[in-house]
Amino acid sequence: MNLIQKARMKSPWILHFNAGSCNGCDIEILSCLTPVYDIERFGAVNVGNPKHADVLLVTGPVNRRNERVLRNLYDQMLDPKIVVAVGTCASSGGVFQNCYNCMGGVDKVIPVDVYVPGCAAKPETIIEGLILGLEKLAKMPSKPKKGAQPAEART
Amino acid sequence: MSEGTSVPFGPQHPVLPEPIQLRISLEDENVVQALPALGYVHRGIEKAGELNDFQQNVFLVERVCGICSSIHALAYCLAVEAVLGLEAPKRASYLRVVWMELHRIHSHLLYLGLLAEAFGFESLFMEFWRVRERVMDLLEMTAGNRVIISVCTIGGVRRDIDAEQARAIREELPKLRDEARRLVDSLLSDYTVRQRTVGKGTIPAALALELGAVGPTLRGSGVAQDMRMAGYAAYGELEFRPVTFPDGDTYSRTAVRAEEVFQSIDLVLAALDNLPEGDLKVGFKGRPEGAALARVEAPRGELIYMVVGNGTKNLERMRVRVPTYANIPALLTVLPGCEFADVPVVTLSIDPCISCTER
Amino acid sequence: MSVLGEVSGIARIEDAPLESLLDALRAYRQRQARFITASCLDRGDRFEILYLFDEDLRTVAVRTLLPKGAKLPSATGVYLCAFLVENELQDLFGIEVEGLHIDYSGKFLVTDTFDAPPLLKQTACELQLPKENPS
Ligand code: SF4
Numbered sequence: 001m002n003l004i005q006k007a008r009m010k011s012p013w014i015l016h017f018n019a020g021s022c023n024g025c026d027i028e029i030l031s032c033l034t035p036v037y038d039i040e041r042f043g044a045v046n047v048g049n050p051k052h053a054d055v056l057l058v059t060g061p062v063n064r065r066n067e068r069v070l071r072n073l074y075d076q077m078l079d080p081k082i083v084v085a086v087g088t089c090a091s092s093g094g095v096f097q098n099c100y101n102c103m104g105g106v107d108k109v110i111p112v113d114v115y116v117p118g119c120a121a122k123p124e125t126i127i128e129g130l131i132l133g134l135e136k137l138a139k140m141p142s143k144p145k146k147g148a149q150p151a152e153a154r155t
Numbered sequence: 156m157s158e159g160t161s162v163p164f165g166p167q168h169p170v171l172p173e174p175i176q177l178r179i180s181l182e183d184e185n186v187v188q189a190l191p192a193l194g195y196v197h198r199g200i201e202k203a204g205e206l207n208d209f210q211q212n213v214f215l216v217e218r219v220c221g222i223c224s225s226i227h228a229l230a231y232c233l234a235v236e237a238v239l240g241l242e243a244p245k246r247a248s249y250l251r252v253v254w255m256e257l258h259r260i261h262s263h264l265l266y267l268g269l270l271a272e273a274f275g276f277e278s279l280f281m282e283f284w285r286v287r288e289r290v291m292d293l294l295e296m297t298a299g300n301r302v303i304i305s306v307c308t309i310g311g312v313r314r315d316i317d318a319e320q321a322r323a324i325r326e327e328l329p330k331l332r333d334e335a336r337r338l339v340d341s342l343l344s345d346y347t348v349r350q351r352t353v354g355k356g357t358i359p360a361a362l363a364l365e366l367g368a369v370g371p372t373l374r375g376s377g378v379a380q381d382m383r384m385a386g387y388a389a390y391g392e393l394e395f396r397p398v399t400f401p402d403g404d405t406y407s408r409t410a411v412r413a414e415e416v417f418q419s420i421d422l423v424l425a426a427l428d429n430l431p432e433g434d435l436k437v438g439f440k441g442r443p444e445g446a447a448l449a450r451v452e453a454p455r456g457e458l459i460y461m462v463v464g465n466g467t468k469n470l471e472r473m474r475v476r477v478p479t480y481a482n483i484p485a486l487l488t489v490l491p492g493c494e495f496a497d498v499p500v501v502t503l504s505i506d507p508c509i510s511c512t513e514r
Numbered sequence: 515m516s517v518l519g520e521v522s523g524i525a526r527i528e529d530a531p532l533e534s535l536l537d538a539l540r541a542y543r544q545r546q547a548r549f550i551t552a553s554c555l556d557r558g559d560r561f562e563i564l565y566l567f568d569e570d571l572r573t574v575a576v577r578t579l580l581p582k583g584a585k586l587p588s589a590t591g592v593y594l595c596a597f598l599v600e601n602e603l604q605d606l607f608g609i610e611v612e613g614l615h616i617d618y619s620g621k622f623l624v625t626d627t628f629d630a631p632p633l634l635k636q637t638a639c640e641l642q643l644p645k646e647n648p649s
Contacts, residue, residue, distance in 0.1 A: 024221025034284035098203035120302040237522040448523035476551040484595035
């Protein structure tokens, strides 16, 4: 692990995007930022600018109008980056199976690295998911190898 | 207008936890028009409510909105119970009050924190959310989940609060009251906060009624209307007086919510004190045939469910009217005339919940 | 085709033919009833639309029957706040509302990727079954 990778692991900047969720998971993500769970002890900061972010936390089943915005945000983020789908409905569509305006999960639109289950996902689980994601992030090369696709899709 | 500027506010904006876009036309720094662009959270729950079994719907409607989720479930259950001709047992009605009011406390504390953050009062935001964790712990202890608690079911409730848990709630709530009191006092008496909220986004009572505003937005304009006065669940048997503030500005709306936190604490304690013994739910046979409408008070205002059953296990129609839906016209009417820098705070002052609005 | 009979929770339902709908709404406005919302039901060859009002915590309703294909006069001239729900009727039921104050022309909630208004009974919305999930 080189210095840059090490530094990146200690200061993951997070972009949170609500892709049509019910808010349940969003307020849990906000709870993570507040004193009881305090995600900042891992160096994580919530930012609003996709170009600053290393981690994209997505909640919600992705609705049709949001799909474009989500793809856009993902493309704007610089490599290396990871995507964490927070909540059951972000992972698989969950309870919104019969809803006509839902895509049924974040992985229908962009590649996902970590799935965080729970409806709503608990703050502990979200933090765990983030840490798992960071371990993955640490293994990613800082620069993509020549000819490699940036941010290869999840298997 | 020809020299005005148009600014999109959202869908990704740091003060808004949810995607909504306001298209704002400006003349210098003053807003002349605001129009919402919705549809970023529309999922199609009303249709799904027709495709699902009517009992599954309880879980679906809880996810219309994660902040007031169990209140959606209550409204839906009340409507279906009315169609089926059921009445929930006494104990269930009281337990419903306990959970609904705990939910209201968490929702209002969440609002107060977000409002503080919208001013740039970061430490107060953290403090409100720290206090809120006490309620979340109570919800987790009694219901097993923090946000989506799934306690209501058709005919009653799915869980009980035993003596041990009731004692824990009784011990915790006074502590919460003290801490919240300190924070609320520092929020409402702070000079800077007053400058940012007093006289901002004023909705006079007549206008609020005309535009159909509900909940704290209406009560912040001095109109004492609260669906809990209608006495659904066990509210009819508990002492209850709606909280109102007269001025109709952002400050009044905030003060209403702050006072309601304490009122809700009292209601929870009163409901626990009067908790009758008995069953948790009544069984039922048959399928809904007929129509019913249920109105309850969610943290953001009056929530309405209308269900139409046709004698099969699927409903003919499930109609949801949520409080933010009713408050948006009032917001759009007061935004013109505000300064652009006040838009986030005034928008937040109706406590918008977009995932409710779009379903 | 039947219409709703008694609805528990609604104190009174007043029938208003389409031509005199706005007059009926105006009467409520004069009595200072608070407009709650409108609700629409697909009844085969026509729509059943209920306009709900609050009168001192009681719910009252005005009902009108709209043949499919006919235009609905907009209530926004009487109650401005009806513009949200009327846009929704345009989106989700494909009803054309005439004289709408703020008109999103059918792109209020849904994108234009739908070929049919989703809340009509004949529109089958395809189910997303779990087996489609790649994981
Ligand atoms: S996983 Fe559940 S709680 Fe989280 S956003 Fe989806 S429906 Fe809401």
